[in-house]
Amino acid sequence: MSRATSINLSLQGRVQRSAMRVLAKTPLGVLQRRTRVNADGERLLPEIAVVAFASRHVPGAALMNGSVGASRVTLDEASAAMAEDFPPFAIEEDLEIPSPDGPIPATRYRVEATGARGLIVFLHGGGFVVGSRASHDSLVRALAVRSGADVLSIDYRLAPEHVFPAAVDDCVAAFRFAVEKAADWGLDPRKIVVAGDSAGGNLSTVVAQQVRDDAVVPCLQLLIYPAVDLSTKRPSVHEFSEGLFLTEADMDFFTATYLPSPEMLDDPRATPLKGDLAGLAPAHIVVAGFDPLRDEGLEYAAALERAGVEVTLERVGGMIHGFANMGLISPTARAVVGRMADAAARAMDAVN
Numbered sequence: 001m002s003r004a005t006s007i008n009l010s011l012q013g014r015v016q017r018s019a020m021r022v023l024a025k026t027p028l029g030v031l032q033r034r035t036r037v038n039a040d041g042e043r044l045l046p047e048i049a050v051v052a053f054a055s056r057h058v059p060g061a062a063l064m065n066g067s068v069g070a071s072r073v074t075l076d077e078a079s080a081a082m083a084e085d086f087p088p089f090a091i092e093e094d095l096e097i098p099s100p101d102g103p104i105p106a107t108r109y110r111v112e113a114t115g116a117r118g119l120i121v122f123l124h125g126g127g128f129v130v131g132s133r134a135s136h137d138s139l140v141r142a143l144a145v146r147s148g149a150d151v152l153s154i155d156y157r158l159a160p161e162h163v164f165p166a167a168v169d170d171c172v173a174a175f176r177f178a179v180e181k182a183a184d185w186g187l188d189p190r191k192i193v194v195a196g197d198s199a200g201g202n203l204s205t206v207v208a209q210q211v212r213d214d215a216v217v218p219c220l221q222l223l224i225y226p227a228v229d230l231s232t233k234r235p236s237v238h239e240f241s242e243g244l245f246l247t248e249a250d251m252d253f254f255t256a257t258y259l260p261s262p263e264m265l266d267d268p269r270a271t272p273l274k275g276d277l278a279g280l281a282p283a284h285i286v287v288a289g290f291d292p293l294r295d296e297g298l299e300y301a302a303a304l305e306r307a308g309v310e311v312t313l314e315r316v317g318g319m320i321h322g323f324a325n326m327g328l329i330s331p332t333a334r335a336v337v338g339r340m341a342d343a344a345a346r347a348m349d350a351v352n
Helices: 011-024 046-057 068-081 137-147 166-185 199-210 235-239 248-258 262-266 294-306 331-349
Strands: 091-097 104-110 119-123 150-154 192-197 220-224 283-288 311-316
Touching (some): 091 166, 104 137, 137 150, 150 166, 166 199, 220 331, 294 311
Parallel strands (some): 119 150
Antiparallel strands (some): 091 104
């Protein structure tokens, strides 16, 4: 078992976990017609409306809770409270990836000892400030089980201790390490997907841009409600500015903490929408109907298509930011994560 991804829940965390288990078994159809409807006519799913309510009113359930250090702890616990249960995997290996800036912690998951279809290099979300391998442990396990691939989950450096471009440098180094190690793990290095949610989606597509001219590139970018333009606020930011887990205030804080200078907003390594998109790996992009990042995700999908990149897009109307980590309580979240894994599997199988 991975020690780095195991969370010993506090009393508050155990209470949250118990509450989420009850919620998962509670019929919520009575709320279906009473939940919020967005400007595009999409209705928030009842179980997700409960999570959104909790993020406003339950201590520790918001994305940011006091200091950065406290928020990192509470996010790990809140994620564990909404995580699916999985049996132990054949391999749960904590390791360190060498880099010029020091070792990068990572965990490799393999479901069955007999082998794997390929590899997903996963970069967690959290605004470049919070989040960890532990906060996303359940999500990467779900991807591994459904795709039949190994997952290499990366703990890249976070701000404010390590500002831009430290996270970019770590994630590029991690991808290149995966390419070098794939054969040792019994894998084809051409069958590597780079994946991430939110800030991790940003870093995933930045990796794809940065390694474009390498001998081995990703076979797919799996971008889960990605943050791809730190320089511009689109209508969805204003429509969903508060009360739905990720807030506009959170986004402003994350950007100011991650970037040492406003002049860096237009750097394609921070705002990949402004990068050269031609010749990138195919992309599977998922956006949520009630997410401040929804519109930039949709715009990025369109920009990639204009650049000649093969894109598949799924818009999940009734969801909020972070829903991929809510598998315990949401059948829809589980189904969408399953389709993400299927997209990764198809991309690996398409490699000749």
